[in-house]
Every structure is written in structure tokens, then in C-alpha cells.
Amino acid sequence: MSDIIALFFNAEIMAKTAGFLLDGLWMTLLLCLVVIPVGALGGLAVAVLAALNRRWLNIMLVIYVDVFRALPPLVLLIFVYNVPPFAGYRISEFEAVVVAFLLNTSSYYGEIFRAGIESVGRGQREAARSTGLGWWQTMAWVVLPQAVRNVLPDLVSNTLEVAKLTSIASVIALHELMFAARSAQQATFNYSPLILATVIYFVLLWPVVRLLSRLEHRKIAAR
Amino acid sequence: MTAIDRPILEVQGLRKSFGAVEVLKGIDFRLRERELAFIIGPSGSGKSTFLRCCNRLEEPSSGAIRVDGTDILAHGVDINAVRRRIGMVFQSFNLYPHMTALGNVTLALRLASRKSKAEATDIGQAALARVGLAEKAHAYPGELSGGQQQRVAIARALALEPKIVLFDEPTSALDPELVGSVLQVMRDLREAGMTMLVVSHELQFARAAADRVVFMEDGVIVEQGPPAQIFGDPQQARTRAFVARIDGHR
Numbered sequence: 001m002s003d004i005i006a007l008f009f010n011a012e013i014m015a016k017t018a019g020f021l022l023d024g025l026w027m028t029l030l031l032c033l034v035v036i037p038v039g040a041l042g043g044l045a046v047a048v049l050a051a052l053n054r055r056w057l058n059i060m061l062v063i064y065v066d067v068f069r070a071l072p073p074l075v076l077l078i079f080v081y082n083v084p085p086f087a088g089y090r091i092s093e094f095e096a097v098v099v100a101f102l103l104n105t106s107s108y109y110g111e112i113f114r115a116g117i118e119s120v121g122r123g124q125r126e127a128a129r130s131t132g133l134g135w136w137q138t139m140a141w142v143v144l145p146q147a148v149r150n151v152l153p154d155l156v157s158n159t160l161e162v163a164k165l166t167s168i169a170s171v172i173a174l175h176e177l178m179f180a181a182r183s184a185q186q187a188t189f190n191y192s193p194l195i196l197a198t199v200i201y202f203v204l205l206w207p208v209v210r211l212l213s214r215l216e217h218r219k220i221a222a223r
Numbered sequence: 224m225t226a227i228d229r230p231i232l233e234v235q236g237l238r239k240s241f242g243a244v245e246v247l248k249g250i251d252f253r254l255r256e257r258e259l260a261f262i263i264g265p266s267g268s269g270k271s272t273f274l275r276c277c278n279r280l281e282e283p284s285s286g287a288i289r290v291d292g293t294d295i296l297a298h299g300v301d302i303n304a305v306r307r308r309i310g311m312v313f314q315s316f317n318l319y320p321h322m323t324a325l326g327n328v329t330l331a332l333r334l335a336s337r338k339s340k341a342e343a344t345d346i347g348q349a350a351l352a353r354v355g356l357a358e359k360a361h362a363y364p365g366e367l368s369g370g371q372q373q374r375v376a377i378a379r380a381l382a383l384e385p386k387i388v389l390f391d392e393p394t395s396a397l398d399p400e401l402v403g404s405v406l407q408v409m410r411d412l413r414e415a416g417m418t419m420l421v422v423s424h425e426l427q428f429a430r431a432a433a434d435r436v437v438f439m440e441d442g443v444i445v446e447q448g449p450p451a452q453i454f455g456d457p458q459q460a461r462t463r464a465f466v467a468r469i470d471g472h473r
Contacts, residue, residue, distance in 0.1 A: 130306055146319075
């Protein structure tokens, strides 16, 4: 029993590696701060462009969304990190994560926004257009506010997944929380840093899970 | 031609097909300033499609439509500017649920007419007062009855000071006891000289308030004339049959 405590819940090692993990935590937060807005805005662009209903544009958007939803994010990240150097561009780890996440998450966010836009009745658009609003004005002021409200639980849920997914940045040695924990584990021959990282992830994301749960219940109640 | 005879809406040879189905088969129609015309006819006769072509919510297949002298089908016409001169009221109200009554009424004033916030608010309040809902300015559509929602929708159309208002079955989605308040607003508009084209099944209202009743069937105007003629002495057999049928149902 004491072996298990020494190997997994070693307070001394946790204290010693906490600073190192904290550096990783900051990077994880920075990643979230960049990849979530970038992915969401990319998804919004995909959905709004799809709503334009132009044949060739839609075909390209369907291909984009299908390809990047089919590829495992880990595969995508390794690909994005390793290919540019062959084209003469030394891509930083951070850039690679942002690009890979843009491609992956904008596809998912795009599908969610698209479902939201489709959930807004045609009558809303017609009413707005009948008063002289243009297509973009109608989209921005009438359709999107309702669309976002209608799919808010899905948006929050996807955001939660994106936040958790930032841990895959560890495979290209970006010093975020997961990488810090793995490094500390290997340096100390002890699993306590991993336990510590797990606790940090949980504390960080649990409020979001609670929020999501409340949103989902509200949506069910509203039906 | 006196001012009172000036046509606000002129439609010539209007045709509209959805795929292989021709819904409008050549409509010729003129609506004079301050006139209230009612379009009646069986469902599927093309009434609503005709109305929706008048502000190009439906794109006509061929024909000509002039609103207040402007050819609205002309190449390069600013359709958004045209639509500000043509109010439209829908069967299902189509109020923006995320905005207050005042927000619904002022949105186009702000975005399309480029009014300042203060000016838009003044105009919006006046429009709501006109439909008897000044005190509901800050209520959301979900907090209003169907009749009140439809009156807000009318205020939204009026706020842009349109030359004509199109009503697409404005009372069909309302509980019977709420219909009266909407008809009263339409009566007030008529008193104020608004030009109106109404697709509706409110035949009693048509009898009492319309200048002209237009009977449509199968994509064409079969007969039109004063209510007394259409309801009392129809000239066409198809009109007679329709009027007899609906009289029988009452």
C-alpha cells in the first residue's frame, strides 16, 4: 500500500514538479485561448459560406469538412508538424498545433453552426429580407443569434472536447500540461506528476462540464 | 390621371413556375393609391405566390411588376431599397424571438434605413403606438399573444413608411378571439389611406372594408370587382361556385 502511495501519490515529488507542471498549464491555457476562438471562427466561416448555397463552394466545403473530420487529429497534427520542413518551412510546435486544430475543429464547429443556421425557420429570413435587410445583415442580426442559441449546448460540448484534445500537442514536444507531466514522470520514475496533471485537468474542466449539463437540461426543459 | 388613381402596384403578364408546375399563369393587376384589395380563392390558386412575387420573395419567371413607378424586376435594381417601400405581414408573424417588440420594429430602421438609434426608437415607438402596443415596446414576442405579435409585425412593416403593405393571410394563425384586434388595425390603416393588398379568408371583413375583391383560381384572376359584385352578383360561374361553397360553410 505504501508502495502505491509512494509511486502514485508522492507529495514530495508533486511539490518538486509542481512548478514544471504549472509552466505546462500556462501553455495549455494559452493553446485553449488561441485554438478555441480560431476553430470556432473557422467553423462559423464554413457554416456561413455553406448558407450562401453556391454549388461549387458547397462541394468544396463538403470535401473540406469530410476530410478533416475523417482524419484522426493526432495523425493530422503529426502530418502538419512534419511536412512543412520538406517544403523549406521550419514550423514551430505552436504553429503546428494551431494549424492542425484549425483544420480539425473548424470542421466540427462548422457542422454545429450549420445545424444551428438550419434550425432557424425560413420565415425569419423572409421577414428580415422583406424589410430591406441584405443577406449578410440578415445572417448577422437575425439568423446567427438564434442559431447560436439553438446549438449552444453542442458548441460548449465541442469546446470541452477541444480543450481536452490540446493534450495531443505533447506528441510533438510542445511544453503543455500533458508533456510536462510525462517529462516529469520520466525524470522522477514516478507517476505522481501524472496524477497531479489529472487533478489539474479535472479542476480546470469540471466547471465547464457542469455548465454543459445545465445547458442541456435547460434545452430539454424548453422543449 | 388624378393622384388618387395613381397605381402603386402594376403587374403585367406575371408568370411563376416551380419546376414543371406553373402556379401563376399570366396575372395582370393594378392597385391604386389608398386602395384596399382582397385576394380570395381556393388553396393552391396561387394567391400567396402572387403576393410574394410583389416584393420578390419569390422570383417571377416572367412578366413585369412596377411598384410606385419602379420596375422591381429591372436589372441592377436595388431590391433592398425597393423592399423598404413594400411592407409585408406574414401568416406566422415571423417576429425575431431574440429581440423585444421595439427591437423588431427598429432593426431595419437602423440597418437598412441607416437611422440613428434615437431616431429609430422614436419612429419605432410611434409605429407601436399606431397598433395600440406602445406599452409593450420592451416585451419579447414570447410574452405577447398571437394578436399582439401580429400587430407588432404590422408595426415593423409600417415603421419603414411603405407605399403599400402586403398581407399574407394575417389572421389565419390566430385564435378566433384575437382576430378582431388585427382587423381593427387594418381598418385603421385603411382610414389613414394606406394602400393594401390582402390575401385572406376573412370574407366578412372583405365585404365590409375592401374596395375591390379579386377572385383567383388555378393561377389566373377569374374575376374582380367591388365586394357587392363578387359576393352578391358574381359574373363568372367559377366565382359563383366558390362563393356558394364558402357561404355554405358558414
